[in-house]
Amino acid sequence: MQNHDSKAPFDPRFCRNEREVESKLIVSCLLPALGYEINMWHQEKNWRHFRLDFLTTANGQTNSQVIIEAKHPDEELDNHVPQLENYMLKMQVDYGLLTNGREVRIYQRQTGQIHLKFECFGYGIEGKIAEIKALIGKDKLFAAQSQHIIQDNTTMKIIAVYHNKGGVGKTTTTVNLAAAFANRGKRVLIIDLDSQANTTFATGLINFGDEEKDDLKDHYIYHLLRHSERFSIPEVVRKSRFSTHDIDVIPSHILLMQHENELNQLDYSRMILVQKLQAVKDKYDIVLIDTPPSLNLYARIALITTDYLLIPSDLKPFANEGLENVKAFVSEINGFRKMVQRQPIEILGILPTKISSNNKFKEGTLVNRMKNVEERYQIEVLKDCIIFEREDLAKCIEQTLQVGELEMNDPRSIFDYKSSSKAVEEFEQLAAVIHQKIGFA
Numbered sequence: 001m002q003n004h005d006s007k008a009p010f011d012p013r014f015c016r017n018e019r020e021v022e023s024k025l026i027v028s029c030l031l032p033a034l035g036y037e038i039n040m041w042h043q044e045k046n047w048r049h050f051r052l053d054f055l056t057t058a059n060g061q062t063n064s065q066v067i068i069e070a071k072h073p074d075e076e077l078d079n080h081v082p083q084l085e086n087y088m089l090k091m092q093v094d095y096g097l098l099t100n101g102r103e104v105r106i107y108q109r110q111t112g113q114i115h116l117k118f119e120c121f122g123y124g125i126e127g128k129i130a131e132i133k134a135l136i137g138k139d140k141l142f143a144a145q146s147q148h149i150i151q152d153n154t155t156m157k158i159i160a161v162y163h164n165k166g167g168v169g170k171t172t173t174t175v176n177l178a179a180a181f182a183n184r185g186k187r188v189l190i191i192d193l194d195s196q197a198n199t200t201f202a203t204g205l206i207n208f209g210d211e212e213k214d215d216l217k218d219h220y221i222y223h224l225l226r227h228s229e230r231f232s233i234p235e236v237v238r239k240s241r242f243s244t245h246d247i248d249v250i251p252s253h254i255l256l257m258q259h260e261n262e263l264n265q266l267d268y269s270r271m272i273l274v275q276k277l278q279a280v281k282d283k284y285d286i287v288l289i290d291t292p293p294s295l296n297l298y299a300r301i302a303l304i305t306t307d308y309l310l311i312p313s314d315l316k317p318f319a320n321e322g323l324e325n326v327k328a329f330v331s332e333i334n335g336f337r338k339m340v341q342r343q344p345i346e347i348l349g350i351l352p353t354k355i356s357s358n359n360k361f362k363e364g365t366l367v368n369r370m371k372n373v374e375e376r377y378q379i380e381v382l383k384d385c386i387i388f389e390r391e392d393l394a395k396c397i398e399q400t401l402q403v404g405e406l407e408m409n410d411p412r413s414i415f416d417y418k419s420s421s422k423a424v425e426e427f428e429q430l431a432a433v434i435h436q437k438i439g440f441a
């Protein structure tokens with residue numbers, strides 16, 4: 001009575017269809033042998049438009065999850081590798097197991113690709129459990145997860161969102177990426193270094209009706225830069241009002257414009273933020289800095305302070321030509337950073353923004369533009385993270401709230417304005433890719 005006894009060895013000849021591969025090999029044999037109890041995995045797990053056969057849980061840490069895909073015994077595994085790869089890359093999951101009962105393969109995600117790490121026959125799998133466990137066993141992956149958590153909490157990462165061309169989507173990127181990171185459980189601080197104060201507006205901090213009620217002008221980024229002895233970050237930080245998550249903001253103000261010469265005279269103004277952020281490095285995981293469309297002092301301070309640079313661009317000719325300025329600026333700032341013993345800025349890439357979703361454009365002009373920009377400027381274009389032009393993204397900032405007679409600004413992140421918007425998926429994807437690039441996963 002082989003295979004009716006749960007302790008009998010697995011025999012692929014008893015699997016006549018995909019369901020039986022799932023029940024006899026995965027549920028009865030593999031998952032328990034690898035240490036996954038019944039509450040540690042989901043069957044038929046939906047993720048966006050994907051439907052995974054199995055996904056192990058790990059408190060939301062994708063680096064310690066495993067996607068398991070079972071196929072009909074007559075299917076060749078080679079034909080299903082691209083699908084598994086797609087799942088692993090899109091979901092940023094590190095391990096995938098693929099089987100048709102006859103064969104078992106384990107893939108690992110590394111540097112944007114998946115690699116075959118292990119393969120064996122289904123027949124005799126009991127003799128291979130130790131090897132499989134060492135790769136994707138619960139104990140192995142949960143131990144990796146706790147190491148990641150420690151690392152996460154100790155390394156605050158700073159990302160500047162910059163392009164010297166105006167209107168390319170810097171502010172839209174900053175605020176919605178902040179919301180996407182907060183959704184992923186990160187503690188986020190936004191710094192607005194632009195005197196247009198659009199980020200301060202978009203995060204819901206400019207909701208006073210008139211100038212007399214302006215409660216920002218006495219505590220904003222200028223005070224931190226100018227009166228370094230008197231002000232610390234917690235004293236100028238505000239709780240934003242654009243997201244269901246707690247996201248802190250160091251606001252800007254239109255008056256910042258008047259102070260550029262004065263701050264330029266102060267040698268230390270360039271390094272203040274670096275120093276001030278050190279004092280809150282255990283409080284935040286991610287700091288996002290929004291910058292002005294210029295090569296001014298504030299852009300300079302942002303690039304001196306940051307670890308990483310994200311360059312939003314609509315990829316139109318003026319924005320592309322502006323990339324020469326960005327490159328020269330980065331290289332000049334790197335010279336300064338070297339003097340003060342800071343590592344060079346790490347460029348995350350050019351983020352295509354406000355891109356037309358017209359199919360003809362996407363498949364023709366856009367593909368060429370991305371390729372040309374990469375070749376010409378030698379900066380990676382984040383082709384998997386395109387932010388398309390969508391009305392929702394413009395509208396979410398323009399929301400208002402009626403309070404008695406008054407109409408108040410009530411901007412929302414795209415996540416809070418319309419969770420079904422395609423832009424939500426785009427920002428989730430962007431956060432996932434950056435998450436990986438900056439070494440969180």
Ligand SMILES: Nc1ncnc2c1ncn2[C@@H]1O[C@H](COP(=O)(O)OP(=O)(O)OP(=O)(O)O)[C@@H](O)[C@H]1O
Binds near residue numbers: 169196198387391393
């Ligand atoms: N993906 C998008 N789809 C539709 N509208 C967008 C998109 N991104 C930005 N916008 C709109 O384009 C305008 C400029 O965007 P944004 O303010 O983010 O650019 P910016 O680079 O920060 O501008 P500035 O250089 O003036 O600071 C805004 O009205 C914004 O709502």
Ligand SMILES: [Mg+2]
Binds near residue numbers: 194198199290
């Ligand atoms: Mg802006």
